[in-house]
Amino acid sequence: MGKPTGFKEFARHDRPYEPIGARIRHWREFVLPLPENELSRQGARCMDCGIPFCHTGCPVNNIIPDWNDLVFRGEWREALDVLHSTNNFPEFTGRVCPAPCEAACTLNIIDQPVTIKSIECSIIDKGWEEGWVRPQIPAHRTGKRVAVVGSGPAGMACAQQLARAGHAVVVYEKRDRIGGLLRYGIPDFKMEKHLIDRRMAQMQAEGVEFRPNSHVGRNVPVKRLLEDYDAVVLAGGAESPRDLPVPGRELDGIHFAMDFLVQQNTRVAGREVAEEQAILATGKHVVVIGGGDTGSDCVGTSIRHGAASVTQLEILSRPPEKEDKAMTWPLWPLKMRTSTSHEEGCERDWAVSTRRALGNGRVQALELVRVEWVPGESGGLKLQEVEGSAFTVDADLVLLAMGFVHPMHDALLTESGVELDGRGNVRADTEAEQGAYQTSNEKVFSAGDMRRGQSLVVWAIREGRQCARSVDQFLMGYSELPR
Secondary structure, three states, X not given: OOOOOHHHHOOXXXXXXXXXXXXXXXXXXXXXXXXXXXXXXXXHOOOOOOOOOHHHHOOOOOOHHHHHHHHHOOOHHHHHHHHHOOOOOHHHHHHHOOOXXXXXXXXXXXXXXXXXXXXXXXXXXXXXXXXXXXXXXOOOOOOOXXXXXXXXXXXXXXXHHHHHOOOEEEEEOOXXXXXXXXXXXXXXXXXXXXXXXXXXXXXXXXXXXXXOOOOEOOOEOHHHHHHHOOEEEEXXXXXXXXXXXXXXXXXXOEEEHHHHHHHHHHHHOOOOXXXXXXXXXXXXXXXEEOOOHHHXXXXXXXXXXXXXXEEEEEOOOOOOOOOXXXXXXXXXXXXXOOOHHHHOOOEEEEOEEEEEEEEOOEEEEEEEEEEEEEEOOXXXXXXXXXXXXXXXXXXXXXXXXXXXXXXXXXXXXXXXXXOEOOOOOEOOEOOOOOXXXXXXXXXXXXXXXXXXXXXXXXXXXXXXXXXXXXXXXXXXXXOOOOO
């Protein structure tokens, strides 16, 4: 590395944020970039550790030490080339990825990992500013046609790779705009949507055709895709949300988190939401059930709406403030994580289960109970209520953010003739030397959340890229696309 002792000389310094009082008054991104001289110092902290464990944490296989070193040396154009060699959309991952690479960084043993995510984001942002990111138009066309169903990160990555291999690619999206969960599920204060539009323009120049408002299985027959295309890729999301089967669930004011988030993203995009359908947190006591990223996004959105209070509940026990490094590193640890949305004003509670929703036509409160995990009869653990621990909380708006169980089991899956796995996802083997990501219908492939279940943007991009290679190999007999 260019600075073998950099990790001793420079402390970790990550991107700062706008003050809370300012950022909750708008919907824009509020992360402030670091100056180039500071980024150079942060890149210098990447130690010559021999085995870069950051690679074990990065699903998209980013070559992290190489571009850290290039940033330290000021060779930004070369850093961009290395970054793009494994990741089609680093401006997405540099904003919304939880950075498992940093958890796996050797310096994280002392809680001072390299600012990998910030450096990644800075490389691609500079690349766009300098005009270095341009369409990669293939020299030859193969004459093969591929339909990609779903325009989230898996579908977009797959489509871009296939187009660069010379295939004619059409992306079908059921919503009115391209981007999937990136467009409609991620709040703009975490990732602004012009970033998607910019990539779309690049992909269109490379030959990708986007068809929004095209719901395969409804207004686009599945049979037509199977007949018209040489291969079909199913790259939709795991959109079936986990419900809360308790008395009172039918009361008005209880909604799935994604319905709430999609509405707000629609407003920010400048389109109206019908007043009778509007889900707003303004002046309400909001309870978010579910402690993950989606729940955190609901917290930040509710605060920007002007909620009277926001409470987030988690059924699991409160995690430790700090992990046991000897037990967990370099794996992703279970520990207390506080998001920027939590910092903006949120009460959090753990080991809590919902007994029922209370109200007269509309939810007014939730009856909750403390729970604990105890040994079960079969040797595992089971959830048990703590006797005498029931209590209630005010709740004018309840948002269910308890994750997603599998893709929607609609005409797209039934009519394409694909088998499902035990969890209800599309069955497709990713380890096969030939036919990876191929479903039980040899012409149909699947990647991303529709295949693996609810996951991260980095996994979606990885699977989209790998699926593209497998499709290319299926069509041509070989593939020069990267694994």
